[in-house]
Amino acid sequence: MSEDNDLNLRHTSPAYRTFCGDDALRALPRELARFGARRAVIVCGRAITRHPDALRDLHDALGDHLAGQFDGVTEHSPLPVVEQARRFLDEHRADAVVAVGGGSSVVTARAASILLAEKRDIRELCTRRGTDGRLISPKLTAPKIPQWVVPTTPTTAYAKAGSAVRDPVTGERLALYDPKTRAQGLVLDPALALTAPPSLVRSAALNVFAVAVEGLQSRHIDPLADAQLAHALRTVVTWLPRVRKEPDRAQHRLHLMLAALMSGQGSDHTGGGLAQALSHAIGPRSSAANGVVEALLVPHAMRFNAAAAGPRLTLLADLLNLSDRSPAGTAAEVERLLTLFEVPTRLRDIGVPHDLLEEAADHAMEDWAVTTGPRVPSRDDIAELLANAW
Incomplete structure (x- = not known):
């Protein structure tokens, strides 16, 4: 690209x-x-x-x-x-x-x-x-x-x-x-907006973050969509920590809801991504919220996409003000940021059994989102990624 x-x-x-x-x-x-x-x-x-x-x-x-x-x-x-x-x-x-x-x-x-x-x-x-x-x-x-x-x-x-x-x-x-x-x-x-438990708000906001990160790696370059995704990303990074500190402030949640709208509309133009497809396959079969599953898988998907999405990963690094702007460094920095949001780093840590991985790989191959990223994986690619994430 x-x-x-x-x-x-x-x-x-x-x-x-x-x-x-x-x-x-x-x-x-x-x-x-x-x-x-x-x-x-x-x-x-x-x-x-x-x-x-x-x-x-x-x-x-x-x-x-x-x-x-x-x-x-x-x-x-x-x-x-x-x-x-x-x-x-x-x-x-x-x-x-x-x-x-x-x-x-x-x-x-x-x-x-x-x-x-x-x-x-x-x-x-x-x-x-x-x-x-x-x-x-x-x-x-x-x-x-x-x-x-x-x-x-x-x-x-x-x-x-x-x-x-x-x-x-x-x-x-x-x-x-x-x-x-x-x-x-x-x-x-x-x-x-204040009726949902803070934990549910946080897990949903992680989905907003993950969708924006994957949308900004898309091979479909659309500056108008990029603007929505970039601001959605910055909004989540700014307001998600405040939900933890002040869970009873409606304004924090409203900002995240507006970020969700921007992330959803922007990704309509750029398409989904590999982490999204994998979370669709794993989420309903695990005890973890979909947003947590998707966020956990985002750095692994970034590493898989790195060869095809290099300049887009640089854009991501700039938006998040990351010190290491290399593809590998950007993925590592995003993973570090997610740990600050209390996202586990391994599928086994969220109760996903190892024997589920093969079934999840099969289901992911039937998901439209798997076709829209910068690099379209094979069934073997997905199985390897899931094994590394486990």
């Missing part, structure tokens, strides 16, 4: 509205009215119901627009839960969705909306290998009900078009892609 390559890009930013602050929830009725929506369904996990005051503020803001609340979301968006959410949307004649919580709520809401509209088995709708061996995502043409996100944790899922559902029976990751399910906007409320 050369720094003086011709600059050829197409950068399209989908319409997106962001509201942040004490009055942010008041925007929701106006946003629903823009789409003529009158029956909004909240999609959330049961944890949020333990904060009735914050939830009541959301209910009051929605007023007569609120048609129901599905609070059965669970981690990793398992297929049976997504099916339950789809039925709930159907039974309540939903014409809008408000996803409340973290990435699992956002993904469950999107996936349920896809199944509701397409009325087909998920395996007919998800990304799969074509006859030529390449991964393809079917075009999902049915209109989708509009979505809004009211988050409790920072997650890059806010503005994405993909929805990954896990089949708990087979262990498969069923990836759906539909730009029509991108959220119309993000509503950042301080009271709801």
Whole structure:
């Protein structure tokens, strides 16, 4: 990858509205009215119901627009839960969705909306290998009900078009892609931002950091996306330590949520990365949070990418003000920074059994993100990387 390559890009930013602050929830009725929506369904996990005051503020803001609340979301968006959410949307004649919580709520809401509209088995709708061996995502043409996100944790899922559902029976990751399910906007409320445990906020912010690091190594050079990813990276480095020191300050969390939006939007243009694909394969099969798994794997992915991403790693070193700007030194410095964020350095330290590695390598090869980094790995490359990380 050369720094003086011709600059050829197409950068399209989908319409997106962001509201942040004490009055942010008041925007929701106006946003629903823009789409003529009158029956909004909240999609959330049961944890949020333990904060009735914050939830009541959301209910009051929605007023007569609120048609129901599905609070059965669970981690990793398992297929049976997504099916339950789809039925709930159907039974309540939903014409809008408000996803409340973290990435699992956002993904469950999107996936349920896809199944509701397409009325087909998920395996007919998800990304799969074509006859030529390449991964393809079917075009999902049915209109989708509009979505809004009211988050409790920072997650890059806010503005994405993909929805990954896990089949708990087979262990498969069923990836759906539909730009029509991108959220119309993000509503950042301080009271709801304080409902998540600080540990969950920190692990989610690690995902934001990892996605930005991988996006900045992409072979798809896009200065506009780089700007978003770079500021997301700096924001996490600045504000994540403050969440530990002052866990009850909403402003720290709101900054991380804005970083998550920037990281998610920027990586839409640069693509995912190897650590992301590997965390998708390992995360649901371990006891650790996805953000921790992904962050742990980032330095290993950087070392694998070094030969192809040299100048981009130099950019990363500059952004993080690292003293050693060599590819190997940059990876080592990022690993050191992550240990300051209390990220373990070995998969065995987060309870990943060694006999899981082969299965994880197989699943990673079916992940779209594995194809978008600066260096596309083989199955053997992935197995070696995981062995080194273990």
